[in-house]
Amino acid sequence: MNSSVDIPENIGQSSILRTAFDAQREAYLAAPVPDFAQRKQDLLALKRMINENREAIVTAISEDYGNRSRHESLFAEIITVTDGINSTIKKMKGWMKVQRRHVDQMMFPGGKNRVIPQPLGVVGLIIPWNFPINLSMSQITAAFAAGNRAMVKMSENSIALTRLLISIAPKYFPPEKLVFFEETGQVGIEFSTLPFDLLVFTGSGQTGRSVMAAAAKNLTPVVLELGGKAPAIVDPDYSLEKAVDRILFVKQFNAGQICTNVDYVFVHQSKIEEFVSAAQAWVKKHCPDINSPDYTSIIDNRSLQRLENTLEDARSKGARVINLHGDQTSDPVTRKMPLHLILDTSAEMNIRCRETFGPLLLVLGYDQPEEVIDYVNANDRPLAVYPFTNKRALQDLYIERIMSGGVTVNDALFHVAQHDIPFGGVGPSGMGHYHGYEGFVTFSKLRPVFYQASFSAMKFLRPPYGQFATKFYDFLVKFKS
Numbered sequence: 001m002n003s004s005v006d007i008p009e010n011i012g013q014s015s016i017l018r019t020a021f022d023a024q025r026e027a028y029l030a031a032p033v034p035d036f037a038q039r040k041q042d043l044l045a046l047k048r049m050i051n052e053n054r055e056a057i058v059t060a061i062s063e064d065y066g067n068r069s070r071h072e073s074l075f076a077e078i079i080t081v082t083d084g085i086n087s088t089i090k091k092m093k094g095w096m097k098v099q100r101r102h103v104d105q106m107m108f109p110g111g112k113n114r115v116i117p118q119p120l121g122v123v124g125l126i127i128p129w130n131f132p133i134n135l136s137m138s139q140i141t142a143a144f145a146a147g148n149r150a151m152v153k154m155s156e157n158s159i160a161l162t163r164l165l166i167s168i169a170p171k172y173f174p175p176e177k178l179v180f181f182e183e184t185g186q187v188g189i190e191f192s193t194l195p196f197d198l199l200v201f202t203g204s205g206q207t208g209r210s211v212m213a214a215a216a217k218n219l220t221p222v223v224l225e226l227g228g229k230a231p232a233i234v235d236p237d238y239s240l241e242k243a244v245d246r247i248l249f250v251k252q253f254n255a256g257q258i259c260t261n262v263d264y265v266f267v268h269q270s271k272i273e274e275f276v277s278a279a280q281a282w283v284k285k286h287c288p289d290i291n292s293p294d295y296t297s298i299i300d301n302r303s304l305q306r307l308e309n310t311l312e313d314a315r316s317k318g319a320r321v322i323n324l325h326g327d328q329t330s331d332p333v334t335r336k337m338p339l340h341l342i343l344d345t346s347a348e349m350n351i352r353c354r355e356t357f358g359p360l361l362l363v364l365g366y367d368q369p370e371e372v373i374d375y376v377n378a379n380d381r382p383l384a385v386y387p388f389t390n391k392r393a394l395q396d397l398y399i400e401r402i403m404s405g406g407v408t409v410n411d412a413l414f415h416v417a418q419h420d421i422p423f424g425g426v427g428p429s430g431m432g433h434y435h436g437y438e439g440f441v442t443f444s445k446l447r448p449v450f451y452q453a454s455f456s457a458m459k460f461l462r463p464p465y466g467q468f469a470t471k472f473y474d475f476l477v478k479f480k481s
Helices: 013-030 036-052 054-065 070-096 132-145 159-171 187-192 205-216 240-256 269-286 301-316 369-377 392-401 436-442 457-461 467-480
Strands: 099-101 112-119 122-126 149-153 178-181 198-202 222-225 231-234 264-268 320-323 340-343 360-366 384-388 444-451
Touching: 013 122, 013 149, 013 178, 013 187, 036 054, 036 070, 036 132, 036 159, 054 070, 054 132, 054 159, 070 132, 070 240, 070 436, 122 132, 122 187, 132 149, 132 159, 132 436, 159 178, 187 205, 198 205, 205 222, 231 240, 231 369, 240 269, 240 360, 240 384, 264 269, 269 340, 269 360, 301 320, 301 340, 301 360, 360 369, 369 392, 384 392, 436 444, 457 467
Parallel strands: 122 149, 122 198, 149 178, 198 222, 231 264, 231 384, 264 360, 340 360
Antiparallel strands: 099 112, 112 444, 320 340
């Protein structure tokens, strides 16, 4: 395991992590509340680290994938992150302000209530491989805006990128502020057992449960972003061509390996064949060749095999499987996999039971909105819901009746790219939020402080209770009732 902390080579994994944690904890205790200037400096240094190493970052991510579209990396990893940093810098001073809160002057005359945002201290971030810069840097942005220090454990599938970050981070930050770790062996488990002031995990629900259990031993609060089967719903009166264009754009993006991607789509029974034809036409126009450098690889052979097994399971149980790339097939060398539609499925098929996390799109038919609502609500709450309709009442119906982590209306995915609204799951799709002000709040302790006046009426209300106290308490009971 590598890190940017200067420690002896013969020290064990647990000791490496603990040494880094202790160094950050000591630095936090020595300067627990960095001012606005320091936080801005940290955020600007984070942006410089990304921009000055942009090409190396894009190359490393592509190396980890086998092939990752350069344009996808620039959009999702570089542009979105730096824009988020810029937005945070603009708004951070307002977020840091002490908040005035109401105080009951009848009970506490002359008293004052304040809420003071303060850093939590040392936070731990466990980052997945699918958007390693976006997810790590957006969380670090929130952590730094709130005045914290961060330890970051990267994925075992992001080796090239992790080693790059380990090598460049010390040029911009001391390890007492920011340190990266490479996943080797049991690092993830050991990492979760550190007594962080906050632990953020992005990944599968199964691993999320293990992380939460490990964190519970220290009563470490956690933010979990876990994914799930996110549905799109296409109103039959909505432009099918527009819906297909927007759904398939995000479905092919990163070869479908996005936690908030459209996992399945509800299409009105009368429009299913039209949807299939429109999808075939879209692929022929926009991504006809999976061997193009614009088309991203599946991250590893295990994931490719899982997706192939999902297709075979559906075929063997009677589903209609449509390869949108015609006669092109998955390549085990490049790990490129064609986009597929899966129709006429049944409940026992794997495609219906678990998140696909790849270029497979399950298509379900429906007649009435209530069928959609009942189906989604009968399963785990998803990380996102995507209604495609211009009818405001129908938009509101789906938003009100289907609980999810977030919603994009008449598109998919892009609520995640908004810097001024929170991002996070609900129930099995996660807990907690980050991005924007909510990210600042998540990484802060909103500390309540009551300032008592020089004169306090409470001295007349202490035992032994006399006539005045009795009358005053009786008056308050009637007044507050």
